[in-house]
Amino acid sequence: MNPQSRRQFLTRSAGAALGAAALAPFAAHPAHAAPTNSKWDEEVDVIVVGTGIAGTIAAIAAAEKGSKVLMLEKMSFPGGTSLVSGLDFACVGSPLQKEKGVKDAPELLAGDMAKVSGGFGSYERALLMAQTTARVEAFLTAHGVKWDGRLLKLGGHSVARGLSAQGGGAGMLSALWSWMKAHSDIQIRTKCRAEEVLLNEKGEASGLRVREGYVFSRNADDDWANSTGVMKTIRARQAVVFATGGYAQDKAFRSSEVPFLAGVVSTTNAGATAGSLKMLEAAGAQAVQLSLFRFAYPLPTEDMIWGMLIDPATGRRFMSEGETRNTLASAVLQHRLRNGDRKPFIVWDEKALKKFHNMKRLEQSLADKNGIDGAILKFTSLDELAKHYSTDGKALQESLVKYNELIAGGRDTEFNKPMERSGRKVEPLSAEGPFYTMVVTPRLNYTPGGIRTNEKAQAIRLRDGAPIPRLYVAGEASGGLHGQERLTACSMPDCSSFGLIAGENAAAEKRS
Numbered sequence: 001m002n003p004q005s006r007r008q009f010l011t012r013s014a015g016a017a018l019g020a021a022a023l024a025p026f027a028a029h030p031a032h033a034a035p036t037n038s039k040w041d042e043e044v045d046v047i048v049v050g051t052g053i054a055g056t057i058a059a060i061a062a063a064e065k066g067s068k069v070l071m072l073e074k075m076s077f078p079g080g081t082s083l084v085s086g087l088d089f090a091c092v093g094s095p096l097q098k099e100k101g102v103k104d105a106p107e108l109l110a111g112d113m114a115k116v117s118g119g120f121g122s123y124e125r126a127l128l129m130a131q132t133t134a135r136v137e138a139f140l141t142a143h144g145v146k147w148d149g150r151l152l153k154l155g156g157h158s159v160a161r162g163l164s165a166q167g168g169g170a171g172m173l174s175a176l177w178s179w180m181k182a183h184s185d186i187q188i189r190t191k192c193r194a195e196e197v198l199l200n201e202k203g204e205a206s207g208l209r210v211r212e213g214y215v216f217s218r219n220a221d222d223d224w225a226n227s228t229g230v231m232k233t234i235r236a237r238q239a240v241v242f243a244t245g246g247y248a249q250d251k252a253f254r255s256s257e258v259p260f261l262a263g264v265v266s267t268t269n270a271g272a273t274a275g276s277l278k279m280l281e282a283a284g285a286q287a288v289q290l291s292l293f294r295f296a297y298p299l300p301t302e303d304m305i306w307g308m309l310i311d312p313a314t315g316r317r318f319m320s321e322g323e324t325r326n327t328l329a330s331a332v333l334q335h336r337l338r339n340g341d342r343k344p345f346i347v348w349d350e351k352a353l354k355k356f357h358n359m360k361r362l363e364q365s366l367a368d369k370n371g372i373d374g375a376i377l378k379f380t381s382l383d384e385l386a387k388h389y390s391t392d393g394k395a396l397q398e399s400l401v402k403y404n405e406l407i408a409g410g411r412d413t414e415f416n417k418p419m420e421r422s423g424r425k426v427e428p429l430s431a432e433g434p435f436y437t438m439v440v441t442p443r444l445n446y447t448p449g450g451i452r453t454n455e456k457a458q459a460i461r462l463r464d465g466a467p468i469p470r471l472y473v474a475g476e477a478s479g480g481l482h483g484q485e486r487l488t489a490c491s492m493p494d495c496s497s498f499g500l501i502a503g504e505n506a507a508a509e510k511r512s
Contacts, residue, residue, distance in 0.1 A: 040207065040235040044070040046506045047208055047236045048243060049194045049276065052080035053087065053169065053492065054475030054499035055243030056176050057136075060143065061503030063185045067238055071186065072208075074193035074271055075216055078177075080245050081268040081445075081476075085169040086358065088152065088162050088489035089496070093134035096151045097161060104159050106130035112158055113490060116324065117483025120289060125481050128455050129490075132497035137163065139500060144175035152357055153422045154488045155302040156324075162489045168360070191215065193229060194276065197240065197283035197471065205283070205471035206512065207235040216271055221252070223275035239470040239506035242459075243499060244276035245269065246447035246476040254444065257291045260333065264444045267296075267371045276477060280451050283471070286462035288479045289449040294486045295329035296445035298374030299361055299438070302488065304328065305421050306352035308403045308429060309440065313339035315386065315395030317403065320415040321346065326485055329442035343373070343439040345389055347400075349430040357422065365438065373441035380434050389437075404428035448486060450479030457502035470509055472502040 045067035048059045059069045071078075091097070092104045109130040114123055141147075145165050152162030165172045180186050189212075196209040211229030220226050247253055248266040253274040255262035266272070281287055297304075305322040319331050332344055356362045361370060368375040379385040382400065386393035406412045407428045410419055419426050429435075451473045452460040458467035475495035482490065 039233070041232045043235040043237060044068050045236065045238045045511065046070070046241065046503075047072065047234060047239075048241045048503075049208070050080060050243035050245060050475075050477070051078035051188060052082035052243060052245055052475065052495070053172060054082075054477075054495035054502075055080075055241070056082075056173060056180075057139070057496050057499035058241045058243055058472075058474055058503035058506070059186050060176060060180065060183075061139075061500050062241075062507040063183055065504060065507030067185065067507040069186045070234065071188045072192045072194055072210065073188060073190045074214055075269065076191055078188055078190060079170070079173050079269075081272060082169040082495070083173060084267070084269070085491075086164070086361065087169040087172060087492040088154065088164055088358075089133075089137070089492040090154075090157065090161050090487070090489040091133040091137050091163050091493065092130050092161060094137050094151075094161070094163055096147070096149075096163065100151055100160070102151070102160050104161055106133075108158050109133075109161065112156055113482065113487050116156055116485035116487055118485065120292065120480075120483030122480050125453075125455060128501075129481070129493050129497040132500065133493045136493065136496040136500055140165075140172065140176075140496070143179045145172050146175070152489075154300075154357070155421060156487045157489070164358075191229075194242075194244075194279065195231070197279060198233065199283060200512075202469065203284075204469040204512075205236065205240045207233060208240060209233050218270055222271075223250075223273055223278065236470070237511040238509040239472060241472040241474060241502045241506050242276055242280060242451070242477050243474045243495075243502070244477045245272050246450065247274035247277060248272050248444045248447050250274040254293075254447070257449075258293055261293060261444055264295075264333070264442060265372050266444045268445050277450065280459060280471075280473065280477075281462075283459075283468065284461045284463060285459040285468060285471070285473075286452040286465075287450065288452045289483075290479070292448040292484055293326070293444060294446040294448055294482075295325050295442040297325070297440065297443065298365055298370045298372075299356070300358050300488070301325045301328060302421060303356045303358070303362075304346060304440075305418065305426060306355050307346040307348040308400065309344055309346045310389075310391065310396065310399065311335060311339055311344050312342045312389045312391040315392035316399045317414065318344070320412065320417040322418040322421070324485055325442075328440070332440055332442060343441055345437050345439045347385070347429065348436045350434065350436070351427060352429065353436060355424055372443065373439050376436050376438045378434055378436055382433065382435065385435050385437060400429060400431065404431070446486060446491060447476065448479060448482050448484070450477050452480055453478045453498070455501075456505050457498045458505075470506075472506055474498040474502040
């Protein structure tokens with residue numbers, strides 16, 4: 001969808017209107033009582049907060065069940081972090097798997113997730129997610145999403161099950177929004193921030209207090225100090241669904257949980273703060289696993305294994321390039337504390353680049369269009385490379401010779417690097433060049449913590465462990481599914497599966 005047609009499609013709130021009342025702190029539990037029916041400013045069947053992949057799928061699913069849906073987006077444009085994500089999709093039982101004869105099962109994917117969860121993940125919810133992925137694939141295909149034809153076996157997965165949509169997350173959303181454009185029962189309202197979950201006398205979520213005409217600010221503590229917009233109450237006759245993503249951009253909140261995250265960069269949507277999490281807690285919901293974290297990189301960690309990782313302070317290797325993303329990030333960040341905050345860099349050759357699984361992101365890095373520290377630089381010689389990074393050229397040369405000897409011998413006796421990934425062998429690097437390098441800078445692009453939910457995607461109340469009636473949470477806004485390490489390509493199935501489940505269950509609620 002081009003920008004002009006998207007602007008025509010979106011029904012925006014009164015962006016120029018500014019409210020006079022300052023934003024009060026989030027309500028203490030229990031939340032404020034809902035207005036009587038005669039005092040609501042607006043009524044719909046289902047309110048979906050958030051317009052990324054989880055919220056969009058939830059909205060479509062609810063509308064197709066006959067609900068009138070209002071989607072709220074606090075930013076000036078929809079899509080959230082999904083819009084800039086690759087959204088590789090681990091799918092069990094896809095047509096592409098069947099075509100290629102790949103044997104897979106939901107239990108196998110749930111088991112792969114459990115292996116990296118550290119015992120913190122929910123196997124039951126992971127299994128339900130895996131069981132739902134084939135239905136999600138059919139849903140997306142039916143709504144115009146196109147797949148690029150690849151079936152990927154990514155790191156940590158027992159079999160090839162990774163799908164990629166044409167255009168990544170933006171391509172998926174464009175297809176879904178094109179479908180929504182002709183559907184009169186779904187409305188997107190941007191620059192409209194949810195302020196408070198309103199509960200009725202039965203403790204059910206019956207609507208939201210919002211601010212229309214809200215203008216997000218990067219220069220303020222937006223969740224507390226931003227007073228833009230006009231207050232309004234919107235009734236949800238059936239349910240409220242939160243699909244507001246994580247809080248990776250909220251440095252104060254994330255560092256209060258994990259201090260060393262204070263200075264880590266994030267390329268998530270600027271609006272990825274902890275406001276919705278705090279709002280749901282104020283409504284009585286339980287937050288879980290807020291001290292967990294997951295790092296990302298400009299290029300997939302699966303492709304780090306083809307190169308040699310160097311500390312610029314010494315010109316030498318310091319760890320295995322085949323580690324998991326969090327282990328890699330922790331080692332790099334802690335190494336920088338000891339080496340004067342010099343960023344390690346990785347060295348590949350042309351043969352290594354051909355092994356990359358995500359050629360689009362590789363092309364973006366080669367063109368210096370892959371975000372913070374995402375550029376791949378080319379050097380004709382090792383001396384030129386060493387000079388650029390102000391590292392010891394002799395030590396770097398020795399490191400390359402030793403690295404190649406270990407790889408050729410089939411065993412990394414220094415750091416125990418795996419010699420194979422996705423059916424392909426790690427090979428020695430060229431001794432003459434050209435060489436390709438990128439600094440390794442971890443980005444906090446996913447937060448595993450969030451609101452506790454059940455298999456129906458209902459928010460769970462802290463007080464008694466019971467579901468909060470008519471309140472659903474899907475995608476990264478929920479917590480407890482993945483545990484200490486989220487397996488590659490499992491954010492998309494999480495968001496889409498529980499977005500679908502939340503939307504269907506919301507639409508099944510009896511209208512009040």
